[in-house]
Amino acid sequence: MRITQSIAHEYKMARAQAIAAAEARREAAYAALPRLRAIDAQKRSIAFALGPKLRDAEDPQALRAEAEQAIATLDAEAARLLADNGIAPETLAPQFRCPQCEDTGFIGPERRMCACLRKRLLREEYASSGFAPEACFERFNPDIYPDEAQRRRSLRAKEICEAYAQALCFNGAKGLLLMGDVGLGKTFLLDCIGQRALAQGYSVQKYTAYNLLDRMLRGMREREGGLSAAGLATPELLLIDDLGTEPFIPNVTYEVLFSAVNERQNAGKATVIATNLGKAQLLEDYGERLFSRITSPRLFSVIELKGKSLR
Ligand SMILES: [Zn+2]
Structure with a gap:
């Protein structure tokens, strides 16, 4: 730090x-x-x-x-x-x-x-990391779920995320894919993972897919302020929120995201991706090559949140 x-x-x-x-x-x-x-x-x-x-x-x-x-x-x-x-x-x-x-x-x-x-440096990192300050595993409340099945599923998802945040891998996979509709608590879990990893002393960076694309496009156009695929490989944990909400630019969006994921995997670094898209939609939007990278059990553990929106 x-x-x-x-x-x-x-x-x-x-x-x-x-x-x-x-x-x-x-x-x-x-x-x-x-x-x-x-x-x-x-x-x-x-x-x-x-x-x-x-x-x-x-x-x-x-x-x-x-x-x-x-x-x-x-x-x-x-x-x-x-x-x-x-x-x-x-x-x-x-x-x-x-x-x-x-x-x-x-x-x-x-x-x-x-x-x-x-502690002060950690607080600074939290503040600049874009995490919601109240998002932490300790504040996970299992009583907010409308029914028992959703409560159990969410609790299990939280356990997996917590175990992942401790070691930055789960079942040997360095990646974690959080899927589920809007309002099921994906961003909360993403931020919990980020906070815990920071507290463990890991370096962490969070982007929305939108920001990530924007920063990387800037990195291609100009040197200052942009982001390169190599730069993305630096933090020990990279969190990408809202995959699927970024603008789709033919020949660009896909390449940028693929190079980000690829660069991280080559560097042996941990990546967590949250998306509202289902598997069929992911495959259709991003193609077989990226889809298989982020759903292969060897590379990514996949959590699918289901149930009623909490919003
Ligand atoms: Zn002191």
């Missing part, structure tokens, strides 16, 4: 704000309690003077212990002063969003990425 400029900036600002707010609270405390300012100044001067003294000291350890003792005494006085005036000492320290990394995003001298930053 890449740390974008804007996320790096967000962390820098959060940390700077936490520190500035703590300084403002300390200034206010100094204004109310002049003795507190004097204590802090004394502590600083003890620490500051210690360095040169240690250099020519006969017994540096004793000197260090003496300084530590003096600072501890001052700390105790400051704590009493704060307590007497009803000020919680932690309010004078910066209140970081994440106490683990103190809003730097990294932990320790080896600069390990903090869990908060990893």
